[in-house]
Amino acid sequence: MGISAFDHAKYGEAILHLERVVTRDPSSITGHFYLAEAYDKTYSEDCARNCAANERRHRRAIEEYNRTFELDPSLIGALKAIAWRYDRGANGDEAERYYRKALDLVPNDFEVLYNLAVLDWRRSYQFREGKRSPLKLGTRPLIHDSACAQVRAGNLTRVEEGIALLERAVEIAESSDAQAHLSLLYREHADIQCENQPGYDRDLGAAVQWARRACATRHRGRGIIISASEHLWPAPALQKQSAACPD
Numbered sequence: 001m002g003i004s005a006f007d008h009a010k011y012g013e014a015i016l017h018l019e020r021v022v023t024r025d026p027s028s029i030t031g032h033f034y035l036a037e038a039y040d041k042t043y044s045e046d047c048a049r050n051c052a053a054n055e056r057r058h059r060r061a062i063e064e065y066n067r068t069f070e071l072d073p074s075l076i077g078a079l080k081a082i083a084w085r086y087d088r089g090a091n092g093d094e095a096e097r098y099y100r101k102a103l104d105l106v107p108n109d110f111e112v113l114y115n116l117a118v119l120d121w122r123r124s125y126q127f128r129e130g131k132r133s134p135l136k137l138g139t140r141p142l143i144h145d146s147a148c149a150q151v152r153a154g155n156l157t158r159v160e161e162g163i164a165l166l167e168r169a170v171e172i173a174e175s176s177d178a179q180a181h182l183s184l185l186y187r188e189h190a191d192i193q194c195e196n197q198p199g200y201d202r203d204l205g206a207a208v209q210w211a212r213r214a215c216a217t218r219h220r221g222r223g224i225i226i227s228a229s230e231h232l233w234p235a236p237a238l239q240k241q242s243a244a245c246p247d
Contacts, residue, residue, distance in 0.1 A: 006034050006041075014038040022064075029071045033078060036064030040085060061085060076106050084115065092119060113169040114178055120162030121181055124155040124188050132191075142191045143200050152192035159188045179214035183207045 002017030015038045021031040039061035044054055062085055068078040083098035099116040102109065131151050132142055142148050162185045169178045183206075190203030 002031070002038075003034055006038055009041075011038045011041045015042070022067075027071060029068055029075070032064050032068040032071065033075070036061050036068060036078070036081065039064060040081065043085075058085065058089065074105070076102055076109065079105065080109075080111060083112075087115060087119065092123060095119060108168070108172055110169050110172045110175075113165045113172070114175070114181075117162040117165035117169065117178075117185070118181055120158045120165070121185050121188065124158045124162070125184075127151065127154050128188065128191060141200060143193050143195060143197070148192060148194035152194055155188065155192055159185055159192070163189065174217055176214045176218035179210050179217055183210035183214060186210060 002014045002021055005011075005014035005017060015035065018031055018035040018038060022028055022035060025031065039057045043057045043061060062082055065078045065082045065085070069075055069082075072078075079098055079102040083095050083102060086092075086098060087095035096116065096119060099112055099119070102112045103116065106112065128142070128151050131147050131154075135142075135145060135147060137145065142151060163182065166178050166182045166185065169175070170182070186203045186207035190200045190207065193199035193203060
């Protein structure tokens with residue numbers, strides 16, 4: 001009854017039934033997994049009222065996903081769901097930990113490669129902007145500023161990992177969002193080519209090429225297939241249909 005209620009999007013009813021299932025049979029992998037999914041479906045990231053109950057649903061979803069993984073360590077879906085829930089909840093450290101666990105199990109999972117790379121990009125962008133904004137550089141590159149070395153030290157490993165992960169991801173599946181994030185990561189890499197103008201120009205060239213590929217993929221309709229997943233971050237530059245492609 002619980003799974004049937006879940007399949008009909010009656011998540012509150014599903015939770016009631018599935019709580020009884022896992023109480024009667026604590027070893028039920030299916031019961032714990034669907035219970036986690038049901039709690040996940042009832043969680044709202046922007047709670048307007050009864051936020052305490054909302055946070056309890058968030059906590060219970062993670063607990064049940066963890067229990068599912070304990071019962072079946074090969075169940076990659078549970079690990080990815082935990083990582084995604086932490087990621088959406090802005091808990092980057094825990095999200096990264098679970099993405100890496102999932103990647104250890106399935107090294108060529110597109111979703112994990114992509115989301116971990118996007119996490120790398122978001123963190124590198126936030127770190128760079130935090131250092132760059134007070135400098136009031138406008139559109140001028142960071143590479144000739146004294147702060148560049150500090151930003152490079154904080155971001156280089158993260159940016160290069162993100163590029164490597166996405167280059168693996170686009171070999172697995174053609175995705176405009178993955179290609180667009182590669183463009184964004186190459187721009188991050190360009191900005192930390194301290195006093196290295198040829199390296200800066202090379203990275204910007206790569207960024208433009210990946211942006212062109214992303215636009216071409218999107219226009220062929222290929223990006224939609226991958227981006228339709230509710231467990232993938234969309235590329236900021238492609239969220240608007242009017243996003244301009246490079247000439």
